[in-house]
Amino acid sequence: MKTAKAWRLGIGDFQIMPAPRHRPPLKGPVWILVLVSFVSVLLIGAYIYPPRSSGSCYVFSSNGCKTISDWLPPIPVREFTDDEIAARVVIKDILRSPPIQSKNPKIAFMFLTPGTLPFERLWDKFFHGHEDRFTVYVHASREKPVHVSRYFVDSDIRSDKVAWGKISMVDAERRLLANALQDPDNQQFVLLSDSCVPLHNFDYVYNYLMDTNISFIDCFDDPGPHGTGRYSEHMLPEVEKKDFRKGAQWFSMKRQHAVIVMADVLYYTKFKNYCQPGMEGRNCYSDEHYLPTLFHMIDPLGIANWSVTHVDWSEGKWHPKAYRAQDVTYELMKNITSIDESIHVTSDEKKEVQIKPCFWNGMRRPCYLFARKFYPEALDNLLHVFSNFTTI
Ligand SMILES: *[C@@H]1O[C@H](CO)[C@@H](O)[C@H](O)[C@H]1NC(C)=O
Ligand SMILES: *[C@@H]1O[C@H](CO)[C@@H](O)[C@H](O)[C@H]1NC(C)=O
Ligand SMILES: *[C@@H]1O[C@H](CO)[C@@H](O)[C@H](O)[C@H]1NC(C)=O
Ligand SMILES: *[C@@H]1O[C@H](CO)[C@@H](O)[C@H](O)[C@H]1NC(C)=O
Numbered sequence: 001m002k003t004a005k006a007w008r009l010g011i012g013d014f015q016i017m018p019a020p021r022h023r024p025p026l027k028g029p030v031w032i033l034v035l036v037s038f039v040s041v042l043l044i045g046a047y048i049y050p051p052r053s054s055g056s057c058y059v060f061s062s063n064g065c066k067t068i069s070d071w072l073p074p075i076p077v078r079e080f081t082d083d084e085i086a087a088r089v090v091i092k093d094i095l096r097s098p099p100i101q102s103k104n105p106k107i108a109f110m111f112l113t114p115g116t117l118p119f120e121r122l123w124d125k126f127f128h129g130h131e132d133r134f135t136v137y138v139h140a141s142r143e144k145p146v147h148v149s150r151y152f153v154d155s156d157i158r159s160d161k162v163a164w165g166k167i168s169m170v171d172a173e174r175r176l177l178a179n180a181l182q183d184p185d186n187q188q189f190v191l192l193s194d195s196c197v198p199l200h201n202f203d204y205v206y207n208y209l210m211d212t213n214i215s216f217i218d219c220f221d222d223p224g225p226h227g228t229g230r231y232s233e234h235m236l237p238e239v240e241k242k243d244f245r246k247g248a249q250w251f252s253m254k255r256q257h258a259v260i261v262m263a264d265v266l267y268y269t270k271f272k273n274y275c276q277p278g279m280e281g282r283n284c285y286s287d288e289h290y291l292p293t294l295f296h297m298i299d300p301l302g303i304a305n306w307s308v309t310h311v312d313w314s315e316g317k318w319h320p321k322a323y324r325a326q327d328v329t330y331e332l333m334k335n336i337t338s339i340d341e342s343i344h345v346t347s348d349e350k351k352e353v354q355i356k357p358c359f360w361n362g363m364r365r366p367c368y369l370f371a372r373k374f375y376p377e378a379l380d381n382l383l384h385v386f387s388n389f390t391t392i
Contacts, residue, residue, distance in 0.1 A: 108180035113194035118376035124149035218247030224347030247292035306342035
């Protein structure tokens with residue numbers, strides 16, 4: 001009893017005993033013994049506690065090590081502003097909530113036009129026989145259109161003036177979305193212009209858009225003057241230069257994304273205020289940057305990064321190629337419908353050509369459902385070849 005207690009005390013005493021000030025110098029064999037046991041302890045420790053932190057990783061293991069950046073303190077994540085936290089929480093919730101189930105899902109065809117639509121007769125042919133699977137909305141910014149197709153009668157929504165390249169263009173797109181969202185059956189929202197024509201029959205277009213859960217929003221990184229060169233630092237902190245993207249305005253988006261466009265005030269206001277033609281010595285066009293940048297930031301995996309509306313910029317002019325009546329042949333239309341890669345060209349000196357294959361639900365497929373720009377005079381030839389090239 002007494003010995004046991006003394007032993008325990010002894011241990012304790014030894015632990016708290018101050019180290020002797022003058023150690024006798026260690027002799028050779030003892031010194032080696034100490035070193036060997038120290039190394040053994042480290043090795044046993046390394047065996048029992050496999051490296052988790054990069055520190056021990058560096059000392060004990062040659063594999064499983066990460067990069068040198070693991071040694072550095074993590075780059076601080078930018079602190080979000082109140083507005084940003086609020087915007088992101090709403091957007092996340094919309095993306096997480098299951099899409100509205102409709103017994104009769106429809107595609108909303110939204111036409112952005114100054115006035116009368118020259119290809120209504122072609123669209124009439126396209127829509128015929130599919131009456132319960134689509135809706136039509138027309139935003140005519142200059143004059144009230146004269147409609148020749150029954151599908152377009154009563155499709156005009158309240159509209160306002162649209163100035164090329166200004167935020168009023170985005171406002172018109174939002175107005176079309178707001179009107180089309182009122183019908184809960186609308187599941188896909190396609191933006192088209194007066195110079196757009198269909199490239200396939202209705203069933204093909206319907207299945208292409210409905211049987212996937214991504215939106216076809218054009219989006220690419222252009223470091224040149226017509227891309228990031230248009231960025232203004234006034235968009236900070238919410239829109240950073242590295243996130244600034246470019247893309248054609250002609251989109252097709254799923255319902256959740258359309259609701260997000262309605263809900264967004266924060267990012268929209270940034271573009272409204274700081275992406276304008278002739279601002280700070282540069283021309284920024286919101287319709288080419290707002291949606292690509294927004295969706296790149298909030299749902300990059302939810303967008304295809306190409307537009308389903310084909311346009312030919314290969315002539316390298318200020319405007320894309322526009323097809324006249326004599327250009328419209330079966331061969332031309334077949335050529336456009338068979339394209340299965342998207343092309344983006346940067347506007348810097350390098351003029352880098354980015355070619356990406358189009359994947360639809362993981363399968364290589366042709367990219368385009370619609371095409372622009374066609375002169376009104378091309379209508380008769382289009383009507384003539386339409387039934388031939390849209391057999392699929
Ligand atoms: C789309 O649906 C697939 C399964 O059908 C799923 O794996 C994928 O995460 C979905 N993508 C998005 C962006 O919702
Ligand atoms: C679109 O581009 C982003 C990168 O910006 C990428 O993460 C995403 O996977 C792309 N979308 C598809 C459907 O490939
Ligand atoms: C169609 O594509 C072929 C092969 O790329 C090309 O030689 C031909 O000129 C094109 N025709 C038209 C009308 O665009
Ligand atoms: C369309 O196809 C039919 C039958 O294959 C053919 O007779 C006709 O010449 C074609 N028309 C055009 C404009 O290619």
